[in-house]
Amino acid sequence: MWECPSGHDRVTCRARKGAPTVAETMTYAFLILSVITLLGALLAVLLRNLVHCVLSLILFFLGVAGHYFLLRADFLAAVQILIYIGAVAVLILFAIMLTRNVTGTEGPREVFGMKWWSGGVIAAALAAGVLRAVINDPVSQAGSSAQANSSVAEIGKALVGHWVVPFEAMAVLLTAALIGAVVIALEEVMRRR
């Protein structure tokens, strides 16, 4: 196992003079991933072409999965990639394909609706309020913990042990969502008469 030559703990040690510590590396990784995530989210709500919006949404999901890896929640990161990029993004792409305007235009002609600025003002006010609360609260000073670790075996045992009822409820919910989505989107052949 790795030991620090001068006896510090893993987070604050510098193996050689001038080398970055683990904490600094995490900060750089956080900044890069945050840029990717924010860029993906911004482009997803601002772009005009719908398919480009979905592509930047995929970039956003990748950024969030990267954040989960940084926060040592490996299983959740893999689940995020599998479910969101593998299923939800493909679903949104299919929905875009099925709801294209038949005459060939790209959809609603103006990108933003009536009084588009009010939505932006509300969102900015919300962000300002939450940021002010976050900055003033002492819980935000909690530092990084190098012991945070999640093992898949523990999650598996918890899912069939302590958390078996939510697990089964989730299975029922997914079945209901599946049947519901199929029934809602089914061609209404009978009612056309």
Added chain:
Amino acid sequence: MSLALGHYLALSAILFAIGLAGALTRRNAILVLIGIEIMFNAAILNLVAFWHFKWHAILTAQMFAIFAVTIAAAESAVGLALVIAIYRHYRSVDVDEMKALRG
């Protein structure tokens, strides 16, 4: 500058606000759903950040996050099915045109 919980809370607040702005302002119903997905992800990121910095000995937050991701996926499936059904009826997905409660 060492990484603290506050950075993650700020990031997820900004992401939530971006998703909210998208859901409130765009005209296409599918973009509203995209905004909702961004909001979900911001909230789950917030939860996992709390798990990492304060409560990493307890598995509850991870479980909650996994269930939340699953529920978000199911919700987006049903939401998109609704959008497709509405498109069949109105021939457009413009949310400003869907003003009547009766078809």
Added chain:
Amino acid sequence: MESLYQVLRDCSWFAKLPDGLLFWISVLVPIGLIVAVYPAIFAYTTLIERKALGRIQNRIGPNRVGRWGILQPLADGAKLLTKEDIVPRAADRFVHGLAPVIAVIPSLLLFAVVPVGARLVPVDLNIGILFVFAISTGSVLALFMGGWASRNKFSLLGAMRAVAQVVSYEVPMVLAAVVVVMAAGSLSTVAIAEAQGGGILNISNWYVFRPWGFVGFVLFLIGAMAESARTPFDIPEAESEIIAGYHTEYSGFKFALFQLGEYLAAIAMAGITATMFLGGYNGPGSDLKYIGPVVGVFWFFAKLMSLIFVIIWIRGTWPRIRVDQLMGFAWKVLLPMSVVNIFAAAVYHFLNPKPLAWVVTAVGLLVAWVILSKVGAPNAIEKRVYRYAS
């Protein structure tokens, strides 16, 4: 690679270099090896495929370019690189250019968790198999983007069919992998390969020799062939079907990238199959003291090339499945079979004289297969009625 980093630190000549440089060397060397070795395997797989298909079809494959056609992949590469890159005028140029790149990246990423020898894996993730499935869902996006961005109705139809096929066959594939994860007790590919070591000649512990392992192997191989759109599941890309599906409007280097992504995905899935069911790098002689890891690498590549050959052989021998038979096969036959397989594996684990468990699970799986193949695939071919002009 973790073991390379340890070796470099212990070796006195390298230990004088700064720690960060050792870290970067131990990361870049496996990446360089993956980028060098696996595309070379891809290039020669295309040659082996053409020669093998030729022999199956009673002709010689390419033999003009070098002795036995050895330089044919270079000629193909040169041809594709120098072709004109045609993009349709109405196509979305950004997405059109991005789709082939997104087709290649997941296929290359899959090689990061394939253990080539004992402790010789680029990254030892403790969620290895989950990572494989998460990454292979990324290639679905490339299919869709390629079909959509071409602004061609036939491309779009081909892309929809391809996405439906890939997504349907992913489910039995994942469930077939679950059996192996249950038996090995871990999602890490290294742990799965290690759990199949020991036994007679290092062979008898392979999961393929157990009934649930054999069924899982067949299911996973079928799923892997459908994922990379190989015959008999190659509706997305066969020339007689819907022009060429999602890559109709691609020419030159972008088409070469699509082919690269598809073949690399097939090779990576063959590598994962060899790791999960055929014991990875285990084979006679792979636990010897000094020469063991080298023998292990040899066994891994032997298994990989045999699986690739089996995939090519199936391509040359069997006809293509129709698109309605395709979906029915996945959802009505393969999915229930994989669920029954999971039950069989659990029964095998808990039933205790192992020969009895072997016989019970083998009989159970056989009965399940017979029932499912009669019930689940009713579009059987009727006896041909010959009508002659009289």
